[in-house]
Amino acid sequence: xxxxxxxxxxxxxxxxxxxxxxxxxxxxxxxxxxxxxxxxxxxxxxxxxxxxxxxxxxxxxxxxxxxxxxxxxxxxxxxxxxxxxxxxxxxxxxxxxxxxxxxxxxxxxxxxxxxxxxxxxxxxxxxxxxxxxxxxxxxxxxxxxxxxxxxxxxxxxxxxxxxxxxxxxxxxxxxxxxxxxxxxxxxxxxxxxxxxxxxxxxxxxxxxxxxxxxxxxxxx
Numbered sequence: 001x002x003x004x005x006x007x008x009x010x011x012x013x014x015x016x017x018x019x020x021x022x023x024x025x026x027x028x029x030x031x032x033x034x035x036x037x038x039x040x041x042x043x044x045x046x047x048x049x050x051x052x053x054x055x056x057x058x059x060x061x062x063x064x065x066x067x068x069x070x071x072x073x074x075x076x077x078x079x080x081x082x083x084x085x086x087x088x089x090x091x092x093x094x095x096x097x098x099x100x101x102x103x104x105x106x107x108x109x110x111x112x113x114x115x116x117x118x119x120x121x122x123x124x125x126x127x128x129x130x131x132x133x134x135x136x137x138x139x140x141x142x143x144x145x146x147x148x149x150x151x152x153x154x155x156x157x158x159x160x161x162x163x164x165x166x167x168x169x170x171x172x173x174x175x176x177x178x179x180x181x182x183x184x185x186x187x188x189x190x191x192x193x194x195x196x197x198x199x200x201x202x203x204x205x206x207x208x209x210x211x212x213x214x215x216x217x218x219x220x
Contacts, residue, residue: 003071003080003139011079013193020192021163028191030199031153033182034206036174038214040181048114051145054171056113057213058143059087059106061205062167068202070193071138072163082139085166089117089143091124099144100124103137110213141166150175154186165190167202
């Protein structure tokens with residue numbers, strides 16, 4: 001895990017960070033539907049899993065900008081930016097009706113990421129995981145798929161006083177609307193390090209990465 005310490009005196013969001021970490025502690029979230037028609041078609045044509053393809057593109061989008069790779073060390077009161085963040089995905093068990101956390105390392109090389117993340121999932125299905133260990137994975141972000149419903153809104157609440165800066169992303173089942181496949185995606189960010197532009201920009205980045213991916217840019 002590599003990161004750099006952010007100088008709060010020169011941090012471009014220094015005033016917003018102080019306000020939303022001291023005066024008005026809060027997070028911001030947004031749910032929007034993104035067009036995944038071409039990604040679903042690509043996944044079907046290549047015999048690859050849509051879920052893993054989207055997970056790769058999500059991780060790539062979030063790693064493309066410093067603002068989504070922020071962290072806070074409460075022990076030393078330091079604001080940091082990680083060199084890379086990785087997705088913590090989940091595998092659902094029909095038997096126990098519970099989700100098993102899976103820490104998958106992000107790799108910009110698509111084949112490498114796909115192969116390793118799929119292996120992680122298979123191991124989790126066989127019970128080969130060690131559970132939640134946030135302290136050992138500070139630069140992991142939460143990525144959770146809700147396959148049971150194509151929802152319209154979703155909210156995740158965290159204590160206002162806790163500077164949890166990692167993105168939290170959920171997405172549901174896509175559905176057909178006017179001949180296109182639209183999928184609900186929910187993004188939660190801490191307001192201390194993100195505003196409305198940065199929140200909306202996640203969806204713009206996702207659309208950009210999906211378009212590049214299905215048109216041949218699958219090597220990072």
